Amino acid sequence: MLSINPYFNFMGTSEEAMTFYKSVFGGEFTILQRYKDIPGSEKWPVEEQDKIIHISLVTPKGHVFMATDALESMDQKITAGNICRITIHTENETETKKLFNGLSAGGKIEMPLNKTFWGALCGMITDKYGIQWMLNYTYPTNK
Known part of the structure; x- marks a missing residue:
């Protein structure tokens, strides 16, 4: 394995949450992709276009926190127990x-x-x- 990282799921607050984590842990966003930037994005409602499909925050010590916004149009819901996914690279x-x-x-x-x-x-x-x-x-x- 190259690395293991937490991958957070949010209901439309990924950008806000990750900006907060950046203020706490430091570092830089190395990837910030919105749903409107990917192939097939025209299928999602306009109000979901600016939501985050993927964001990565790399801390000064090299730790990586990642996140995405769940989409109501895809019947994705956030409940206790599914707010974080373990990612293995x-x-x-x-x-x-x-x-x-x-x-x-x-x-x-x-x-x-x-x-x-x-x-x-x-x-x-x-x-x-x-x-x-x-x-x-x-x-x-x-x-």
Whole structure:
């Protein structure tokens, strides 16, 4: 594994919350993507276009906090127990598949492993104990 990070889910307050965490922990936003910036965004209601699909805060010590806004139009709701997901950044596809298959045994696959528009192999599950996980392998870029 390359790293493990908390991934917070908010109902429209990701930007506010992450700005607060930045004021507490320091650091910089390395990624800030809004729903309106991704392919297919025209499918979401106008009032959800400026919500955050992904934001990453890297602290001065290199810790990474990530977050997203849940969308009511996708019937996503935040309740106690689903406000945080543990994200594992893996080293290769093989490790990603192994961990995904292991953690999903007896659990619920929420997003099957698939290649994403951001250049990663990614999937999400809730394990049989109710812990939410995201597995993400970022493909190397040719420079």
